Structure formats: structure tokens, C-alpha cells
Amino acid sequence: MSRKPMSRRAILRGIGTGAGVAIGLPLLEAMVPSRLIGSAEAAAAGPARPHNRLLILYYPNGIHTPNWYPKAPAGEKLNPLAPLEYTDYLITPALQPLERHRSDFTLIKGLNVPLAKMDKAGDHAKAMSCYLTGVRIRRTATDDIQAGISADQVIANRVGHLTRFPSLELGLDYGRMEGGCDPGYACIYSNNVSWKNEKTPAIKEVNPRVVFDRLFGNARRSDHNSEKSGQQETYNRSILDYTRESLTRINKQLGANDRLRVDEYLTSIREIERRLDAPPSDVKPPSGMRRPTRVPETFKAHFRLMADLQILAIQQDLTRVSTFLLGVEQSRRTYNEIGIPEEHHGLTHHAGDREKIAKVCKIDNYCVQQFAYFLGRMKSIKEGDRTLLDNSMVLLGNGNGDAARHDHLNCMTILAGRGCGTLTPGRYLKYSGVVMSNLWLSLMDRMGVEVERHGDSTGRLPRLSV
């Protein structure tokens, strides 16, 4: 699968049809031959050559945008065709913890999730489920849910076979377990960002112990009795074979809707078998890391534990794509540890109340602190003469836009890492209202996954690299 570089002429042709939002740039990333982008093949070719990864961190409920973005200089005029670029911008207090990583991330403004503005209400459900999918989700609280495949899963479908886990889905909050979520929308929409297909979300894991066992379980077991463990693996394989046969038999007796479940089951079996087929893993947790026993109480401790696990997973190439929900929209989460006993979601409806805004900003800042920790950890890990962060793309984002307005405009987007040389961090990019899906398309390119469009994308996002 080698990507054909796009000719300049093809791009000029595309301008009339809305494909080329990036006129006038000397060299687009779409024109770079794919072998220069950290593609899956490149990674498979030899362990020496680093491969790119994509980690998406989702922050719930939106940010207080006025305090987030640097002040626009007087007379600034946005260009609909190319972003404005600043390298020497003044970091806002909300982003202060990231100051030390300044040259490792790009702050992006002007990405919107327009489909989340359709239909009445349900802004939190739409913020999450439209974000990575770029589709209009069906407004329903019951049987006929429908979203679309999310960008991370598009990537996992293409490059997931190269790693033990096609993708990882982690979270810090299960979401509302009772009562209603967003009016008119099933909770499934506001508890998930990652969707395997239009009806099935990729279920996230919140308990660090379960994540640990999943990543390192085999290593742990073989320590204790490797012969026995090999035996169990053979047994599990036969059980899965038997299950597959039963499913295939049942499938003939089922209607179309039920076949979807059977299909999910068969796909899951295939994935597990692929994992069993892989050469026995020598992946072990680092000596300093113990098996977590419980879910930590504070946001910070929980975040850091899950972040460490996630970083270990990509460092050891157990996966190359992950989504990490720092919370789910509209949950009851409070931040007592930083002196905020009120629910985050409630505070975001601040109506200009200064005290509430201050609290929202404090929570935003708290989240950025954790993100800074995340980047710091990734920078501290060496891969050849570069760092893990240099060989990854780490995104902190949200689909709600401004927390108070739920406008799905200027959604929080911080893109960190160099993506194996495919990103040029250290800038502030200001777009003039571009759909979020264009970003996904551009990130997919960098993962070696070329698709024509994703959801409501209108083209690729220019100037992510210079």
C-alpha cells in the first residue's frame, strides 16, 4: 500500500471542488511521498526505523475559550485558505504548565464540529460521538442508535494488525450509570468517543488493574507456570474455534439486526486469536511498576497511572493508536482535591459568574498540568537518538468548544509530538473555521492510512508541518 504523491496540478484541479483548502502553499504534506511519513510498512520493515503513533486525549465539557487562546494582535485577519501562524506567542495562564514543552506542541484554534450543532439539545452526546466520527448521530434514546466509525478505528483497521492490540481505549470515568444522560440521546453516545462501526462503540477500560493485566497478563502468568499457561492458551484457542463454529451455525438462523452482534463476536475472536498467534510476548512491566490494586481516588493519581500504562503500551509497541477519556461529558465528576466540590459540568454553565469561571479555568488548568506530565514522561523516554514524543502524535482535544456555550466552535486542540518528523510543533495555528474531520484526515495520512474522506471532512488540514 504505497500512497501516490499528489501532483500540484491535481491540487489545483481540486480547488474548485472544495478539496484544496490549502492553496498557495509551496509543498503540502499530501504531496510528500508516503515513505517519508511514518507509515506502517516503514515500521514493519525494521525495528530500527521508528513508527508513528496517535494518542488522543479527550477532555470533557469544553474549555473556557476566552482564557485559553492567546490574545489576537490588532488588525489580525484570518485567511480562509491557510492558517495564521505564530511562533512567538504569549502562552495564556490556562496553558502555563505547558510552557516548558513549548517547542513540542502546536496550539490550534479554529477547528469546529459543525455536525454537533444539528438537531435539538444533546450537545454533550454530540460533542463526544460526533468528534472523531464526523457524522451526524441519530437522535434516539433507544434501540436504533447510529453514529459512525471514528478516526482512531479507521487507523486501527489498517495498522492494528501490526501490534498486539489494534487500539487501546482508556478512560477515567465510566459515566452516568443510572438515570438519563443528554435529553433525547442514549447514554452510549455521551460515554464514548471511539466507535468501531455505526452501532458499536469501542468500550473503554477505566480500572488500571484490568489494563495492567491486559497488557502484561501473559508475562505475569508465565512467570508463575509457563507450561501450564501454554496449555491454557491452547485450550482457549480450541474454545474460540468451537465458539466460532457455533456462531457460524447460528448466523444462518438469524435476522439482519442480530447478525450484527454475531459479527461483533466473530471480529472479537479474530482479534484475540491474532494476539495468541503473535510470537510469545516478552513484554514485562518495568521493575518499578507494581500491579495496581484499585482505582485511585483523585483525578491526578488516576490520570498518572493510566498515562503510565498507556505510555508503556506504545513504548513497547503493544499498540499504536489509543483514545483516553479524561472524563465523560456531563458526568457528576467533582475535583475536591483542588478545592472544587461542585460538579465540573454544572460549573461550565457559568453565565458570566466570575467565581464559576475561575473554577472552570482552574479545572482546565489542572487538566493541562496532567497533560504536561504526559508529555514530560514521553519526552523522558529515548528511542534511538530521539524521544518517544518525537515519534508520536499526542492530541488533547474536545468537541464541545466553549464550555458555557456548547458551540462546538474553536474546539480545544493541542497537537504535541513530531510524529516521526511529520509534524512541526512549537507554533500557534489559527484556522478560520475548518471542520475537525480535516485534522483526522491529516493525522491518518501521518499514520500511513490514506482515505479520501472521513465523515464530513472537506480536505486535509494544511500547515501541520513546514
Place this chain on the structure above:
Amino acid sequence: MRRLNNRQYANTVRTLLYLPLNYNAAADFPPDERGDGFDNNAATLTISPLLIESYLSAVEKATVVALGLDPKRTSQGDDPTAASRNKLNAPSARLKVDFANRQEKIRLNLETFAPRAFRRPVSREEIDGLMKFAAMSFAHAGESFDEATGLAIRATLMSPEFLFRIERDPQPDGTGKVFAITGYQLATRLSYFLWNSMPDEALFEAAQQGRLRAGLDAQIARMLKDPKARSLTKDFLGQWLEIRGIHQVTNTPRTLLASMQGETELFFDDIVRNDRSIMEFLDADYTFVNEELARLYGIAGITGARFQKVAVDRSQRGGIFTQASFLTLTSKPLGNSRRTSPVLRGKWILENIFGQTIPPPPPNVPELKFDTNKELKGTVRQIFEQHRADPNCAGCHARMDPFGFALENYDGYGRWRRQDNRVDVDPSGEIDGNRFATPVEFRRLLAERKDEFRRAFVRKILSYALGRGLQSYDRPAVEAICAAAKANGDRFSSVIAAVAKSYPFQHARGMKLQPANTKVTTWYYPPTREPAEPVPSPPKPQPPFKPGARPPAVRGTITR
């Protein structure tokens, strides 16, 4: 076809393998999503690799416990799980374990086990398929009889026939005609409805002999008396009234939250166990308290953590509307305490008790201003009254708020109070043209709304029983159940019996080759240019507030 949800899985595995009551095979499973308020909705019970891996490791662990296979345990004498091992081996007890017998013995055990696991008669071929696992285990040197049994059980529990409840179309012609379900399928539906677990011997036997439909009333009476019927409290009530999530409430001691949950659960349990009228929810002269809750309610003479049934002071307590669980769930954190939210209380009552739908607030509506540090001016009610001055909000709030204001005598934890913020509470109001001055009058008014509550309750419990959202074609069934319940004095068992006899409970939709929603639409959105810099809208000016000013009379309506 529907997947067992995590609760059902844990209950079923425990019953099937005769494991101890506290054994939870699903403890580490990813949580179930919910649709329409319940976690047994087939549409949201999806499958993921994570879940299948969880199943694989759960069955391995469960068989180790059930058959005493843990290598670390050497002595068999004090094994607490010896009982489950004996029960699983009971069908072949007459045979000795030796080389000649061992396959035969496992086959005999499976002939009893597999039908229980699949909840239906099992064919010879299916048993053969499972026996391959026993043979495989024996083929490996050192694998014992118990290990062979264990492997066959593991395969059984990974089978889709176990993990899914499948109702096969007797005439699978792809047209999706409705058909009457079999006795076994009815037994299964009934037991997952009332027990959230697999059918027991008696149900299987009735299904086998074809006398389940005729003896439905007796079966239901028997099943409701069984301790397993507590799942109705834990899972149906817990999700219907949202109290299953009460532990997420902040600024409240954990033990108090557990006591609050205990009261409402015991209250419902009592209705189930003693077959009382469901109308007790609306008003009752008793409740259940322990020491902690009694202190909150100001009831003297109750000590200890054990709950006792007590008569209540009708002027302050009675029915669900005065229970701390509901009153706390619908309050909001403020500083280190909780304040009441009349809107949430009104919404909760209208939606959960009277089955109405409240439209969502228009976007960009702020929450109310509560200043934690500065002194509050006026009561919660007075602050909320200002909010309603906005004509955009008045429409819905006129429906919800009167219910909440009437309960202002109960603080954010459900404690009785006469004053809010040192101003006398005004619990009066008007709903549907009926004025009330006190909480007692308010409750009396609500207790008259029997028809509305009955219909709302029936809709909820039918939806739970069917594991799907109700559709317009379910309306005749809902009406029939309501009529039957009303004719029987709204006794709990009469509602359950009417649900079990209803058309949708007794029938299933046949196989349909085309999905219900044939048109798979991918909605693309035409590219738009958003304004580069959204202009922030200035916060709406709040009308000046005069402390002590009496707000205009509250009017509310219940739409039927």
C-alpha cells in the same frame, strides 16, 4: 437475540455452577451501556474483544473455584466449594471415577449441565461437541477428571447459546412475522425479568411439561417470594428511580448514602414481598430507618445499623417523595454541603413517577447563581422564582418547579426544615388548578394521580421486562396491563402477572433479512464557513432582587 448483561452473567454463572452467594464472575468486566434507562436493553449490549477476553478469564477462574482446581489448595476436606463440585457431579454419582468410566461420567454430567446453561433441551450433537473438550483434556497427560469437566464447562460457557438469549424463529422465512415464544423461552424471559438470573428446576420442568402458561400465576407468586426476586429491587428499582447511582453523590458520608439507598430498597422490597399496592409509593404511613437515617429524620429511639419498620409522622414523611434517597439525588453540591434543586426534584417526579417528558433547556442557559462565600440572599425558592422571570424558561419551569417548591421543607439531604437561609419556607403552590398550602396537602394531591402513576410504572416495568424501549404498537399492551392492575387493587403481583401475560412478553419478532432500518445513511454536512471569531454574547442582566419580596403565585399543570 440479546447478550446477558454483566449482572445477569454473574447471577447465572453463580447459579449454574453452584458458587457461593458472594461470587461475582463479572467483577472485572467493562460496564454495560444503557438504553432507555435500563442496562438490559439489547440494542446497547454490544460485544468487544475486551469483553470476550473477560469472559475467557472469568470462566477459567469460575471453574477453578467450582471444581476446587486451585493447585495451591491441597486438602479437600475443608474446601468450601466441595458442595458445588458434588452438585455438578451428581448426575453421574452412581458411576465411579476410573479410566473406563470417566468419559461416560462427564457425558452424563453434561447432559444435565448443558440444558441448564443453554436454557433449552440440547441435542446429542451439541453434547458431542462439548465432549471433545473433555477428550482433549484427557489426551494431555496429567489432566484429571475434574480438569476435563472444567474444560467442557468452559466451552459451554463461551458458547453463544449461553452468552446470548436466542429466540429462534420457528418459520425462518425472512419476513419477520411475530411468533409465540416456546415454554422454555417464556421460562427464560420470566426468570430474567424477576430474578435477573437463569430459570430454576421448577421453571424448566413446567416448560418441559408444557404447563408453564397455564400455571403462570402460581409460578409468579412463587418466584416473587424467592430471595432472588431482590434483583427487582436492585436492578429495576435501582435504575428506574436512579438510586443505583446514589454512591456518586458528593458531599455526603458514604454510610449515609448507603442508608438512604437501604430505606428506598426496603420500602420497595416490602411492597414486593407482601404484595402491597404500588400506590404506597405515592403516600404511606410507614418507612424503614436505621439509626443514621432516624437521626436525619428526627425519629427518636432507633439504634444500630439494622433497619426497622417504623410509623412516620404524616405531617413530615410518607411515600417516596419524602425519602432522603430521592431528595438527596436531586440536590446539588454547594460548598461543602448540598442545596436543594426544585427544578431537578420537579423533573424527577414528572419523569420517573408520572412518566412525562420534559424538553431539554434551550442551549446557553446558565445554571443559577449560588455564591458559596457570600451570604445567600433569600431562600432557594426566591432565587429560582427570578429565574422563571425569563419567558423562554417559564413554560417548562411552570410545569416542574411547583413540585420542587412544595418540597422545600426538605433540605439537600432530605432533612425536615422550616426555614431556608433564615427565611421561612413557603411550600404552597398550585398544580393543575388545585391549590395546596402544606407538604401534606401536596402529597394528598399527588396520591390522587393514580392513573398517571400506574401508567408510568407499567411502562417502566414493561420496558425492563422486555429489555427494549417501548414503541407505539405497545400501547394496547400497556392499557391492558393498567386495566388488569387497577381491577386488582394495584397489587404488585397483579402488575407482574399482567406484564407476563401481555402480548409483547409472550411473543417475539421473527427473523427479518433486512434490518429494520434498511437505509444506512452517512450524513455528510455541507462545508460551511464558521464566523472566524464568535462574538461572545453578554450574560443576560438579572432582574434586581428584593429580599423578602413574595414571588407571584406558582401555577403548574400536569398534561395527560
